[in-house]
Amino acid sequence: MSRSLVMVVGLMVACDSGSPKVDDSTDALTEATWYQDVGPMLLDKCGSCHKDGGIGGFSLERYEDATPWADAILDAMESGRMPPWAARVTDDCNPPVWFKDDPRPSDDDISLVRAWIDNDIAEGEPLTLDPPAGPGLADVQTEVTLQAPFEVSGDHDIYQCFRVEVPHDQDVWITGLEVISDNDLVVHHALVWNDPENQSLDLVNEEGNYPCSGEPEVWPTDLIGGWTPGAPPIESPENTGTLFKAGASLVVNMHYHPTGNTTELDQTSFKLRWTTEKPAQYTTFYLVDIPFGAEVQPGPHDSDGAEFLIPAGLEQHKETVVLDTYDYLPFDVPVFGVMPHMHYRGVDMKVYLENDDDPEDTCLIHTPDYRFDFQQIYSYDGEISEMPVLKPGGRVRVECIYNNSESNPFMDEALAATGDTSLIDVRWGEETGDEMCMAIVGLVLPPIELSSWL
């Protein structure tokens, strides 16, 4: 029985309201109302996006906003579409530890919505419901903002890099990052990198930015975190952090999705938490991706050796890429998180570790209903000792399935990205109209500088 159910039942007893309101045969609340039962629960689970001006498209703050959506809400919850969370335990994949912040509603939550609909979507006693402030990052050291508002217009996706100066005059280790999107209408994702040698100084215009692809175009670098609207802050496991040297700046790779008919401004901010004490281990995110050494494996529809080619019209096409770590990770590396990344044609993705000594591969994540619009870093909820381990000489394998046919509900968006009107063969590329098969894998490393061993 959900907490709100208990509360309501308790309240009824206290008021001595007479006839029992719980139907014993089904144990369902037969007089569930919006303001007393369903609204607070939904705002808690859905309110970070379904609020006035939020990315969810409709608000759940008021009864009259929510009622037209009653059946859709139930359907979206029952089917698992909402809240957005793509990771599932499947026959092929049962990660050794599950992930933090799994927002999926309980069966009781779903029953409550059903009971509310059965009760003729009753309003109840009106009161002000506020969306939750969100988890938010605790103990923030500093908040930094893009140097100038950036204009987002046109009808093509924009990838822009921004140099962001961070006041700190000693080496620190970043343990948490929260991205505060300034304009949810156009901010599609943000990748936050470290620029220890301030190479971005030579790349920026007077407003502190430069065009770039999916990468920061500075080296050495570490990915500190990635973010999409609605995603929680990124935190590294206890007693770990990403080295951020005195005087280093950030390079933020913003992916903007223009509205097509308006000019929008964005000046996104970033909250950072760090420690000045050297942690026991370092963290970094590793891109398991073709430009970074991952190799395309032979596939069913290749015509010219192993190639990344998704033929037009195929409803199911699989590409597999493998990153062999050879001997450049000469120690055990626990994996603390993973983010699957494909574009609009991607529908299903699995990421595995292959260690020579292990009889079976370790599945890091399976997203059987992958959606481009709802990507996030999935972080394991456990001690480092419980996390999956990449052993010396091990490999990371990424298996991606694409639907490049009319039955893909996002085909219009995919084709619009390249200006095409009929189905096309698709190859690897960073533009939204191309495809990728990339896993961003969070690694826990010994406390040495990346450049000294990579």
Ligand code: HEC
């Ligand atoms: C991380 C942000 C986010 C959260 C949290 C979220 N939604 Fe959504 N929701 C969206 C976005 C964005 C859309 C816009 C349509 C789309 O892209 O599917 C949407 C669309 C919807 C729709 C209409 C489309 C559909 O799939 O039926 C319903 C209904 C819905 N959400 C219900 C919910 C409910 C109920 C919850 C909580 C249990 C929830 N959402 C939580 C972002 C969110």
